[in-house]
Amino acid sequence: MKALVVRKDEESGKTSAAVEDLSVADLPEGDVTVAVEYSTVNYKDGLCIGPGGGLVRQYPHVPGIDFAGTVEESSDDRYKPGDKVVLTGWRVGEVHWGGYAQKARVKADWLVPLPGGLDSRQAMAVGxxxxxxxxxxxxxxxxxxxxxxxxxxxxxxxxxxxxxxxxxxxxxxxxxxxxxxxxxxxxxxxxxxxxxxxxxxxxxxxxxxxxxxxxxxxxxxxxxxxxxxxxxxxxxxxxxxxxxxxxxxxxxxxxxxxxxxxxxxxxxIDSVMQPYDNRLRAWERIASDLPMEKLEAMAHPATLADLPQLGADILKGQVKGRVVVDVNA
The missing domain is CATH 3.40.50.720 (NAD(P)-binding Rossmann-like Domain)
Structure with a gap:
């Protein structure tokens, strides 16, 4: 699988990010393995791609605090293969490997079912x-x-x-x-x-x-x-x-x-540790109250290879609207 991997030079302390090939065996422990379809770019992602900002604990690291995709494997009864899911927060992409990869493995508690009326691309235009x-x-x-x-x-x-x-x-x-x-x-x-x-x-x-x-x-x-x-x-x-x-x-x-x-x-307003019920409520409101044509107007496509530059740009306040990252492109 392809992933954006951030590595840190121990001598200089500088980080570098590049797309690499990883094995599924490299993924961290978790209950659910997700075939990631889309991710996005937030300010925290810019920090994790670049200087770290005190958010990343260990290197090498796969950033991406959001992702949406399809469950491939699950040891938790709440999710089964084929289910569409969304993840935001829970320090994924910071402490835990995140969504800038074609696969992710996370705790079931961190996932939310993709709400009706949204597809995975739209969910990441939201992010x-x-x-x-x-x-x-x-x-x-x-x-x-x-x-x-x-x-x-x-x-x-x-x-x-x-x-x-x-x-x-x-x-x-x-x-x-x-x-x-x-x-x-x-x-x-x-x-x-x-x-x-x-x-x-x-x-x-x-x-x-x-x-x-x-x-x-x-x-x-x-x-x-x-x-x-x-x-x-x-x-x-x-x-x-x-x-x-x-x-x-x-x-x-x-x-x-x-x-x-x-x-x-x-x-x-904290989005990282929000309780599950409030997450569901928010996603349902997004599906009903955010006009999809307006969402499209603010969304811009990107690939894993674009992320190092986008990470630097968002830290400078130079990213407008929402970036939708197709991790399989």
Whole structure:
């Protein structure tokens, strides 16, 4: 089988990634062996393909935090050969070998049945990024967000999480304000359903004022850092921000004033260790609430051989939308 293998030079500490031929016997232990059909590229994948980012424990390593495919062998009663499955999270592709290979072996607990209405290619056009976006939308709804309450801000909107969040929110009837630092993506974001394009520089500067005008009914934030701090002070009373990423930094130079005077909620979204029932709920919502034509508009094809470059590009913020990796191409 072919796989993207990352190796580390012990002397220099540098890593290199290349497509290699491996044996099925090389796969790690697990309950279920899956014939992988598609994977995708997320920010974490860029780290695991390249510098490691503290995520990879042992080399050689096969990255790929997502995959979709068909069960080949299973020692667990929940899955049988021929079943279509999806995997996101559980530190697969980081600690455990992942989806950048033609076969993967994992624990049954980590898998979810492919939801009706989606094929494996579409599932990877969604991937962890889209799954995370759906979790964020669900969390905002669970905290009272409804269409008609005002614009919902999506930061990092042209990225993977942001693109899917924009499409889902627009499809559900929300007014979406999309933040981007790339003016050339405005037409793309409008095609996904954004009704307002917010230049990144308008909202990326810190302010000494802990509160500004009440502007946003909700927010899906993939940036963190100074932008998240600024957004918290612009939320409407009782509004919520779903925090999904830290592309702009892990520090949060904010005050508690928005929480105390406006009842703002900051909701942490983790996609890696989500319980099984919530995973099912999210995937079912994706199948029903994400327009497939919008998903196609944000998806770009790739092969295993393209991954070293794509990994470097996504770390620089140069990947738009979603990348679908055909591991058999």
């Amino acid at each position: 962890t990024a889209g799954f995370t976006a759906m979790l964020a939308v669900m969390a905002l709804e669970d905290h009272g967000l409804k269409p008609g309450q005002g614009p919902v801000l999506v930061t990092g909107a042209a990225g993977g999480v942001g693109s899917v969040a924009t499409a889902i929110l627009a499809n559900l009837g929300y007014e979406v304000a999309a933040v981007t630092g790339r003016p050339e993506t405005a037409d793309y974001l409008t095609s996904l359903g954004a009704t307002q394009i917010v230049p990144r520089e308008d909202i990326n500067e810190t302010t000494k004022r802990p509160l500004e005008g009440e502007t946003w009914a909700g927010c899906v934030d993939a940036v963190g850092g100074a932008m998240l701090a600024r957004v918290l002070g612009q939320m409407k009373y009782g509004g919520s921000v779903a925090a999904v990423g830290l592309a702009g930094g892990a520090a949060l130079p904010a005050t508690v004033i928005p929480f105390l005077l406006r009842g703002v909620n900051l909701l942490g």
